[in-house]
Amino acid sequence: MKRRYFSSVAATLLLTAGILGACSSEEGTTEKSANADKVNATGMPIVDEKIQVDGFAAKFFASQDWNKLMLWEEYEKISNIEVNWNTVQTEGLVEKRNLMLASGDYPEFFFASAVPKTDLIKYGEQGVFLPLNDYIDKYAPNFKKILEEYPSVKQGVTMADGHIYGFPAIYDPEYDVLRGDTPWIRKDWLNKLNLKEPETLDELYKVLKAFKEQDPNGNGKADELGWGTGWGINTMIGYLRGTYGLNKQGNMNINLDFKEGTEEFRFIPTTDEYKELITFLHKLYKEGLINKDVFSTEPHVFAAEESKGNFGMLSAVNPLETQKLKGYIGVPVLEGPTGERVINDMSNGLGNLGMFVLTDKAKNPEAMVRWMDHFYGDEGSKMFFMGFEGVTYEEDAEGNLKYLPEIINNQKGLNQDQAISQYLTWPGGYYPGIVKEKYFPVIESTFENSAKAKPYFMKDEDIIPGLNYTLDENDKVSAIMTDVQTYVDEMTAAFITGKQDFGKWEDYKKTLDKMGLQSYLETAQGAYDRMQKQK
Incomplete structure (x- = not known):
């Protein structure tokens, strides 16, 4: 399921026991709001007297009006909390969110807004974002249970x-x-x-070339295409990381893994293996076996091309599920040049940390933590992802849930994401909450794909959480990595497209060193070593 990208693209993962007691005031406890006594400790409604709150969110479909969407209208009836939504499409999210925070004109909470870890620590220490530890302890039983069951998740959501x-x-x-x-x-x-x-890589190349040149759809036209995606080149790179022996500690720190036989970090985009990987992608790109707009297109734009069924291979959500395209199966995990055959592009399940953030303007923080916590429990998860019985889904005698035909075989020609988005907000991958098998609609062929890949999953114990930095460390890392990552992305694209010759590889590495790469690695190593001591 690619909504980790959700980018596949998405994910970041520290401290010892007792983090739920950490808080913001000098006395060591979070002060109650003036409206705290109006919040019911359990059950619904959350408050007896209706309250209104202002929220900002990112949405995937421009046509959605969250103030009239069934999900939020029904949850308002259940919770007695009415949200006045201000939304922006995901493409404009970063600019809008940053402007709001910089100007001070921000709402009571951000929802589905993918606030990066750097901003969590920055605005958290400034007091703009509220520390949630005590609120979680008292008002979020579902989320608290998850933290207790999965210590690495608890580590990952806790700042330094x-x-x-x-x-x-x-x-x-x-x-x-x-x-x-x-x-x-x-x-x-x-x-x-x-x-x-x-x-193998050679077999993949030959297959893609045959798809493009040998008219497999039999229409006599050269309209077949090779490997396509609307989620960017990193989705393709992600699939091949394990094949080239990269990211043996998982993708929680996407640019870092250990030097062989040590616990010392190396910077993946400067390794020989990374060079080999993008050299292979350059070969595919040069011969027209990758969609030429892979560096610029967006998922909703690419969907129009995908729907034609002309791509022989797709890095996407199951094409049958989203586009009603039959004939696609999962690609095997590829064996690499040195015999590597593993999926390393994996996390411990923790996605973006800042999908729901309360600001210092929140008048009812206790109520809103309860409001959010509902989506980490079974009833809230079912409503968020499946919708409403008889409207979007049905339940059989064994308790299995499935979308109604109006959703999966829409008579108006809407694909599944478009159809369900008339009622719900999850398509596009921007959301807080927990995704569970029972309450997330995945069709059988997706399970078959995952089962096919599972024997090649990396070991869970090898996955290390995302590194958490102090504010000073974060400022240092951010100052370095903002430019470094931009340069890496630009050069990766240049090497793959052929705009930059691989003969410049050593110059590329020297430029990164001049940009402070070694200082970043030292800081990252220190954060990892500290994490190990605090286990």
């Missing part, structure tokens, strides 16, 4: 100052389909051309 500033997206660590899968390939095209499923 001991505070929790955001509610994250969590993908149930027991739900394999969300933890690792592979792209999709047209089995019918393989059969037509008498090709087997590719299991």
Whole structure:
């Protein structure tokens, strides 16, 4: 399921026991708001007298009006909390969110706004974002239970100052389909051309080339395409990381893994293995086997091309689920140049940490923590992802849930995401809450893809959480990595497209050193060593 990207693209993961007692005031406890006594400790409604709050959120579909959406209208009836929503499409999220915070004209809470960890610590220490530890302890039983059951999640959501500033997206660590899968390939095209499923890099190249040149759809036109995605080149890189022996500690710190036989970090984008990986992608790109707009297109734009069924391979959500395209199966995990065959692009299930953040303008923080916590429990998760019985889903005698035909086979020609977005907000991958197997709609072929990949999953114990920095460390890392990451992304694109010759690789590495890369590695190493001591 690629909504880790959700980018696949998405994910970041420290402190010892007792973090739920950490808080903001000098006395060591979070002060109660003036309205705290009006909040019911358990059950619904959350408050007896209706309250109104102002919230900001990112949405995937421009046509949605969250103030008239069934999800929020129904939850208002249940909770007695009415949210006045101000929304922006995901493409404009970063600019809008940053402007609001910089100007001081921000709402009581941010929802589905993907606040980065750097901003959580920055605005948390400034007092703009409220520390949530005590509120979680008293008003968030569902989320608190998750922290107790999964210590690495507890580590990941806790900043180096001991505070929790955001509610994250969590993908149930027991739900394999969300933890690792592979792209999709047209089995019918393989059969037509008498090709087997590719299991090595050379075989993948030959298959993609055959798709493009040998008319597998049989229409006599050269309209077939190779490997496509609307989620950017990093989705393709992610699939190949394990094949090239990269990210053996998982993707929680995407640019870092250990030097062989040590616990000392190396910077992945300067390794020989990374160079080999993007050299392979350059070969595919040069021969037109990757969509040419991979560096610029957006998922909703690419969907129009994807829907034509002309791509032989897709890095996307199951094409049958989203586009009603038949014939696609999961691609095998590929064996690499040195025999590596593993999926390392994996996390412990913890996604973006800042999907729900309360600001210092929140008049009812206790009520809003209870409001948010509902989506970490079964009833809230079911409502958020499945919707409403008889309207969006049905339940069989065994308790299994499935979307109604109006959603999965919409008569107006809407794909599943478009159809369900008439009622719900989750498509697009921006949300807090927990994704569980029972309450997340995945069709059988997606499970088959995940089952096919599971034997090649990296070991859970090898995945290290995202590093948490102090404010000073964070400022240092941010100052360095903002430019470094931009340069890495630019050069990765330049090498793959051929705008930069690989003969400049050493110059690229020297430039990164001049930009402070070694200082970043030292700081990251210190944060990791501190984490190990605090276990």
